[in-house]
Amino acid sequence: MKTKRAMILVSADSESIRLGANELLENLKEALDAYGLQDEVDIATIVDTGRSNILPIVVVYPEAAIYGPVKPGDARYLVEEHLYKGRIAEDLLAPPKELTGQIGSLRAHKGYNPAEQRIVLERAGRIDPENIEEAITHNGYEALGKTLAEMTPEQVIEVVEKSGLQGRGGAGFLTGRKWKFVRAAAGEKKYVICNADESEPGTFKDRIVLEGDPHVILEAMAIAGYAVGADEGYIYIRGEYGLAYRRLQHAIEQAEEYGVLGRNIFNTDFNFHIHLHAGAGAYVCGEETALIESIEGKRGVPRSRPPYPVTHGLWNKPTTVNNVETLANIPAIIRNGAEWYRSFGTPSSPGTKVYTIMGNVNFSGVIEVPMGITLREVINIYAKGMKPGSVLKLAQTGGSSGSIIPAALQDVPMDFESFRKAGVSLGSGALLICDQNTCIVDLVKVLLQFFRFESCGKCTPCRIGTQRAYEIVERISQGEGKISDLDTLINLAVEMERASNCGLGQTAAVPIRDMLKHFRTEVEAHIQTGTCPTGICEMMTKEVEPI
């Protein structure tokens, strides 16, 4: 069996098929045969590529050249140019994608260039986070005052529900609906928990919120408490975030002193107390039931669900657990209304998203932009392009709840619905941009090392599955893999997804699947030739020739 040196992907959604994708696929196969390339080039289909105006699309790896629209009659020419002669068929290349309308209409915030839309990070970096008066002069606690003076709990929930705000921790559940469940749950005592256990590799958006504007979280938690009927809240902050812990501690003291937290808030009969609780270093505590176990003074081991925290949460009482970024949207939504919030982002994913950008790009850091902009826009505009000499190979969207996105999908709008359709996940909003010198096997090995280290050990599929998967990928990275390993990996992925108790084991399968779905050729090269195409993996055979 020969090593595959290239891979062709043909879009095969219903629209592409209507425009001749099936015939195109057949013609490409025939052309490969005609040039004797059938053993060297893999060909497969993909679905939604996010470029509905240039279908059908053909993507050729490893160059990640995107062609479109490609007519069935172009197949032979494309194969001859790109795969036989080895040069890009410039005239068939897809035009660069136009900017999403959302970005075009943004007005640059003073000091931020290019323009952002800051809702979550509105005050972060603009006020002294250790001075409550600065927060108050910039609308701080205005929404809480409005809530207590003018709104019933049901009205608060209705506004949040109408705004369409979805949980920003990765799962994307409707925040208003979660609050409604907790409000409706039986029992007098209820809790609000802010999940600040931000541990997804590459994610530090919540840290920026907590360090830059701790009061927005306190205000949002008090509003949540009023809405669901809770008088007590916990902020579970990861132990590593020392500065954010100290700022929150200080902010809580100041807020109590100013009467916007604690007893009789704004001289009403509403009381709300916030406890600050530091974790001690465990990724799995970001899972809400593990987080609750951890507050209760136990190992951070996820509970079996159902029952869910909305009815049986902290100390078995109804509890809403919300991510920092989610909560930080609340005061602005209350102040400006649901309609205002829906004017940002896409109809199915309203609002903004805070992304952290890093990797082989010119600018690393944090941005807040409307939902639905594309990876290409993030890289070209906000990250100021790839580093000199770097070409985008893939992006990784967060430690576990994200995906490995090949360059071919860089034009998919980044919102919950479009990503779901394209079979990828937005995750926590970390965008790790990787260039051509990133080896997929090496990267997945690093990801699996993370999962096997952080698996809590409660359930077998995750505990053993992450370990075995790591061992196999490590072996492949050393040039000792077998082709049958790939089937074993897929079987492991299936079982981990099916049988793991919580999201950790389920999503540990994602990098395995993504690797074999988008980069199988590169993995097979490790196995069949014992060499790493990018020269990153250290092979046991020591006969690596530079490529």
Add this chain to the structure above:
Amino acid sequence: MNTLIIEHDIQEVVQHAIEKHGKTPDALIPILSEVNHVLGYIPAEAMREVKKQVHNSAEGLFVAESQLYGIASFYDMLSTQPRGRHVIKFCENAPCHVVGGKAIWDTLRENLGLENGETTPDNKWTLVTTSCIGLCSVGPVLLVDDDMYGNVTTDQIPEILGRYE
């Protein structure tokens, strides 16, 4: 016995932590974190002491030593073993990895003569890997005790290590 322990009376350290965090189940992890911070690790004696001072069956508050050991061995920031005077934590996750993390890790190992989890014979250094610490825009990242270093290059390593006694 670790030198730090001689300087501190374990009973006092535990008592102080309990006064600060209270005698409730949700105080257990903060108490152990505090003990770990002062002593550098959580000796078995400290767990016995926490149990002795917090457990109160009359009040319905049950704490077992096994539970405390369960916590201490589960969380990454807690240690049941003595560590060196300075602990170096190196981020081994993907964001640091793709911007040159491996070369930093190799340099650290060579300079210290340590593998992951080991402590130097003179008890000065302990070298461990850690999961992401949220400083990803300045990778590769390492922590020495509570000091953060970002955008680390291999030739900075000797200079960074030289700052610690």
